[in-house]
Amino acid sequence: MSANKDGVWVGEKFNRKEDHRLTTGKGRFLADLSVPGMVHLTFLRSERAHAIIKSIDISAAEALPGVIAIVTGEDIKDKILPMPQPVVQPGLPGRFPKHWPLAVGKVKFHGEPVAAVVTRDKYIGADAAEAIVVDYEDLPYVGDPESALEPGATLVHEDWDDNIIFEMGFTGGDTVESQKENDEEVEKIMQTADIVVKNRFRVQRCGVTPMETRGVLAEWDDSDGMTAHITTQRPHIDRLALSDILEIPSEKMRIIAPRDQGGGFGVKAPFYREPILICYLAKALRRPIRWIESRQEHLMVVSQERDQINDLEVAATKDGKLLAIRNRGIADCGDGCQGVYWGFVMPFLGAVELPNGYTWEKGDVKVKVVVTNKSCLSPARAFGELPTRFAMERSVDMIANRCGMEPAEVRRKNLIPELPYTSVCGEYMDSGDFIKVFDNLLDHADLPAFRKEQEAARKEGRYIGIGFGLGVELSGVSSELMVPMENQPGYGAATIRLDARGKAIVFEGDAPQGQGHETTAAQAVAHTFGIHPNDVTVTTGDTGTTPFGSGTIGARMGSYFVSAAVDAADVLKKKLARFMAHDMALSGATEDDFEFSGGEIIYTKDTNIRQSFRDACERNIMAPINLPEGETAGLEHTAFFEAAMPMIAFNADFCTVEVNPENGQFKILSWTTSEDVGQIINPQIVEGQMQGAIVQGISNTLFEEFIYDENGQQLTADLENYKMATAADVPNMKITHAPTPCPHTPLGSRGIGEGRPSDVPGAISNAVCDALSPFGIEITELPLRPNMIWRKIQEAKAKQAAD
Amino acid sequence: MNTTVNITINGEIYEESVPNRLLLVDFIREVAAQTGTHVGCTYEGVCGACTIQLDGEAVKSCLMLAVQADGHDITTVEGLAKDGELTPLQIAFNEHHALQCGYCTPGILMNMDEFLKKNPDPTEEEIRHGLIGNLCRCTGYAHIVEAVKDAATKLA
Ligand code: FES
Ligand code: FES
Numbered sequence: 001m002s003a004n005k006d007g008v009w010v011g012e013k014f015n016r017k018e019d020h021r022l023t024t025g026k027g028r029f030l031a032d033l034s035v036p037g038m039v040h041l042t043f044l045r046s047e048r049a050h051a052i053i054k055s056i057d058i059s060a061a062e063a064l065p066g067v068i069a070i071v072t073g074e075d076i077k078d079k080i081l082p083m084p085q086p087v088v089q090p091g092l093p094g095r096f097p098k099h100w101p102l103a104v105g106k107v108k109f110h111g112e113p114v115a116a117v118v119t120r121d122k123y124i125g126a127d128a129a130e131a132i133v134v135d136y137e138d139l140p141y142v143g144d145p146e147s148a149l150e151p152g153a154t155l156v157h158e159d160w161d162d163n164i165i166f167e168m169g170f171t172g173g174d175t176v177e178s179q180k181e182n183d184e185e186v187e188k189i190m191q192t193a194d195i196v197v198k199n200r201f202r203v204q205r206c207g208v209t210p211m212e213t214r215g216v217l218a219e220w221d222d223s224d225g226m227t228a229h230i231t232t233q234r235p236h237i238d239r240l241a242l243s244d245i246l247e248i249p250s251e252k253m254r255i256i257a258p259r260d261q262g263g264g265f266g267v268k269a270p271f272y273r274e275p276i277l278i279c280y281l282a283k284a285l286r287r288p289i290r291w292i293e294s295r296q297e298h299l300m301v302v303s304q305e306r307d308q309i310n311d312l313e314v315a316a317t318k319d320g321k322l323l324a325i326r327n328r329g330i331a332d333c334g335d336g337c338q339g340v341y342w343g344f345v346m347p348f349l350g351a352v353e354l355p356n357g358y359t360w361e362k363g364d365v366k367v368k369v370v371v372t373n374k375s376c377l378s379p380a381r382a383f384g385e386l387p388t389r390f391a392m393e394r395s396v397d398m399i400a401n402r403c404g405m406e407p408a409e410v411r412r413k414n415l416i417p418e419l420p421y422t423s424v425c426g427e428y429m430d431s432g433d434f435i436k437v438f439d440n441l442l443d444h445a446d447l448p449a450f451r452k453e454q455e456a457a458r459k460e461g462r463y464i465g466i467g468f469g470l471g472v473e474l475s476g477v478s479s480e481l482m483v484p485m486e487n488q489p490g491y492g493a494a495t496i497r498l499d500a501r502g503k504a505i506v507f508e509g510d511a512p513q514g515q516g517h518e519t520t521a522a523q524a525v526a527h528t529f530g531i532h533p534n535d536v537t538v539t540t541g542d543t544g545t546t547p548f549g550s551g552t553i554g555a556r557m558g559s560y561f562v563s564a565a566v567d568a569a570d571v572l573k574k575k576l577a578r579f580m581a582h583d584m585a586l587s588g589a590t591e592d593d594f595e596f597s598g599g600e601i602i603y604t605k606d607t608n609i610r611q612s613f614r615d616a617c618e619r620n621i622m623a624p625i626n627l628p629e630g631e632t633a634g635l636e637h638t639a640f641f642e643a644a645m646p647m648i649a650f651n652a653d654f655c656t657v658e659v660n661p662e663n664g665q666f667k668i669l670s671w672t673t674s675e676d677v678g679q680i681i682n683p684q685i686v687e688g689q690m691q692g693a694i695v696q697g698i699s700n701t702l703f704e705e706f707i708y709d710e711n712g713q714q715l716t717a718d719l720e721n722y723k724m725a726t727a728a729d730v731p732n733m734k735i736t737h738a739p740t741p742c743p744h745t746p747l748g749s750r751g752i753g754e755g756r757p758s759d760v761p762g763a764i765s766n767a768v769c770d771a772l773s774p775f776g777i778e779i780t781e782l783p784l785r786p787n788m789i790w791r792k793i794q795e796a797k798a799k800q801a802a803d
Numbered sequence: 804m805n806t807t808v809n810i811t812i813n814g815e816i817y818e819e820s821v822p823n824r825l826l827l828v829d830f831i832r833e834v835a836a837q838t839g840t841h842v843g844c845t846y847e848g849v850c851g852a853c854t855i856q857l858d859g860e861a862v863k864s865c866l867m868l869a870v871q872a873d874g875h876d877i878t879t880v881e882g883l884a885k886d887g888e889l890t891p892l893q894i895a896f897n898e899h900h901a902l903q904c905g906y907c908t909p910g911i912l913m914n915m916d917e918f919l920k921k922n923p924d925p926t927e928e929e930i931r932h933g934l935i936g937n938l939c940r941c942t943g944y945a946h947i948v949e950a951v952k953d954a955a956t957k958l959a
Binding site: 211 | 822824832837839840841842843844845847850852879880883884889893896897898899900902904905906907908909912930931932934935937938939941943945946947948
């Protein structure tokens with residue numbers, strides 16, 4: 001570790017503060033928490049996808065020793081308010097199906113909780129759940145979103161008149177007339193353009209399951225109220241929602257996200273039904289209750305995203321100028337019973353982000369989200385946009401092929417040349433230089449050399465290919481977008497408390513799950529105060545001590561939270577400066593005449609005048625006499641950072657592959673990225689975010705798929721059947737940077753990593769198609785498995801033979 | 804049905820009467836209160852988060868019953884550092900940012916600690932194959948591979 005005496009910590013490699021405890025087994029994850037008297041909750045989950053619950057017989061289960069309580073939907077439906085509750089209901093025009101933590105009347109997907117058992121020991125919980133007998137009467141399974149749209153289709157929610165949970169157009173303005181006119185103009189372009197490529201793109205149901213499943217430990221105290229530890233990205237939202245739904249006053253509701261959480265990636269962001277029941281029972285039974293989700297439960301009910309069909313048409317001129325897009329998206333939502341997102345906010349954002357970093361004259365983009373008898377989609381990194389981006393990035397390559405141009409050239413030609421820019425779907429992109437990022441990537445690609453190598457390889461019967469992809473990612477989500485989208489604020493909030501020894505404590509209401517907040521925030525704050533990151537402690541996720549935050553979501557760390565922390569530190573710096581000016585009688589000195597560096601506060605007009613940071617803090621807190629006029633003692637401040645408009649980050653990738661045409665197997669040979677993450681705070685953490693995200697994208701593209709049989713039985717609820725990438729499956733990566741500092745954040749930093757997997761499937765598929773270009777195959781469906789590639793090669797060969 | 808077992812964990816002897824069906828991982832986490840050993844996959848033996856060393860061999864503690872470990876000597880991640888002194892592998896994980904959430908990390912450390920003893924000078928390919936039994940969702944593995952390589956060099 002370099003002793004950085006100048007106090008320049010932003011941009012430095014600084015080994016993570018989190019790691020010591022995590023490498024010595026001293027992490028404190030949810031399952032590591034226990035309290036005296038704690039009992040265990042086990043869910044009995046539905047074996048059927050769609051069925052009436054005729055009866056539930058709990059007598060055998062109740063008789064088992066160690067069973068404390070068993071509850072069913074009927075037992076709780078008059079005691080707990082139903083969802084939806086306004087605080088977890090977005091402002092978007094969707095439907096919000098009524099539901100309770102346990103199924104009432106009927107089950108709507110395989111895995112829906114039907115009953116819950118509270119036991120002294122978790123092994124007995126499993127026995128008891130198994131001893132409950134549920135009598136079901138099957139209803140027709142609604143499994144295909146397109147059939148679910150047909151008139152007369154079985155309804156997932158009987159009180160609705162169809163299965164559409166959300167439907168929206170994203171283009172053509174706010175009035176019916178303007179939209180109609182827009183659609184007609186798009187139609188005209190489609191009719192007259194030199195080239196139109198039209199394809200149906202499908203992305204399977206898959207997601208980013210974290211290694212730690214969900215869990216809750218709730219404790220009720222008659223005077224203090226509820227303290228619930230929840231695996232969550234949004235403790236403050238959980239607090240409000242639980243308070244509303246359980247009718248417990250909010251001051252009696254404290255939510256603590258464990259200091260250590262084993263990954264989230266969006267999966268821990270919704271307001272789920274399980275914590276509602278556990279908190280309710282902790283109070284009703286006056287016992288601390290813990291629930292640790294099993295991996296099987298987890299894969300049955302959460303971590304399921306993507307699952308979209310996009311019928312995308314792209315029009316272009318014959319020299320590769322992109323003109324217009326028309327897309328009809330259909331997303332398979334599952335039952336839609338899930339707070340905050342309701343399964344449709346992801347496809348909503350996916351549609352918004354469809355145009356990506358390209359300029360378009362016109363667009364006609366519409367999406368329908370359909371309920372089915374599956375578990376509700378829950379968010380996964382690359383929120384909603386992985387399927388639309390796959391469609392877009394593949395289409396761009398198809399256009400390039402039709403034009404006889406390099407796909408990279410078509411991309412570069414159509415990149416948004418200057419920011420800010422608002423897309424045809426209304427996405428505002430604040431700043432950056434897309435062309436610089438892409439050119440940096442091209443420098444690393446050396447296309448002419450690759451084409452030569454490719455040609456030579458083909459002569460030897462080897463098929464290598466190169467594929468590009470690029471992506472605009474959200475850098476946090478401003479209130480402007482968050483309020484309508486999720487009915488929550490977008491600001492970042494940070495409290496900084498300096499103590500009398502010159503140490504800083506930073507309080508963050510968002511709850512991290514491995515992103516390194518303790519280190520990144522410590523560096524940013526240390527940098528601002530000119531002290532060492534080891535003198536900064538970061539406390540996260542406890543609603544009892546931290547300011548309100550909407551959660552660790554949408555890359556809010558490097559954009560919103562860090563900015564709030566720096567702003568808060570700045571306020572305290574100014575106060576320290578004013579005190580110093582007063583104490584040292586520096587007449588005429590302003591707040592800006594002081595430099596904070598190397599643990600000292602230095603008067604820049606006479607650098608002999610200096611004070612240690614520690615002494616300055618001590619004077620302020622412990623010796624509050626002889627104060628500057630109008631000042632009070634104390635060094636604590638909460639800042640709320642809000643960017644006026646949404647901010648973005650941008651990246652581009654290329655990969656090379658080799659495909660074996662005999663069996664369709666392929667290998668990713670290399671992966672190179674070019675990033676604009678603005679001002680980097682900790683380069684290693686940034687690199688880790690990128691590598692992790694890209695591998696998640698690779699894993700989604702190649703392996704992961706939730707499969708249901710014809711009766712809606714989920715067949716992939718364990719990690720043996722739901723295959724994730726291992727170390728041996730993935731390539732090394734070269735991460736390169738072409739940054740433009742963000743002009744709207746105090747450090748110039750951008751939030752990164754959330755959307756990062758989104759361009760991966762396009763890049764890989766483009767590379768495979770490029771490798772196999774002699775066969776002219778087009779990949780339009782994921783997962784990209786060798787058998788599919790092999791089949792396409794066979795079809796292409798048959799067609800070539802016939803022609 | 805209960806059985807009395809005698810299991811040594813990180814040098815400490817635990818003589819306890821336990822249900823026959825108690826999994827070793829639960830014995831370690833709940834009876835011995837060594838919570839560094841994690842559970843990631845509900846006892847399928849796929850994720851590797853529960854990896855420990857049984858008499859020096861890396862094994863998945865969710866695939867064993869506590870009674871099967873009777874008379875054996877177990878090391879968990881808590882037992883790697885001696886007197887607070889981290890091993891080169893632990894240090895390399897920090898240096899190379901080989902962990903994010905850290906949930907998979909204890910299992911990976913216990914596996915790689917044994918791996919490096921058997922294969923002190925591994926190639927990248929060997930390391931990647933050695934890691935097949937450990938899933939990590941956060942890192943993308945590259946930094947883990949670097950850390951293991953670096954630890955191998957330091958240990959040499
Ligand atoms: S918990 Fe043992 S391998 Fe996953
Ligand atoms: S660091 Fe999170 S699973 Fe490996």
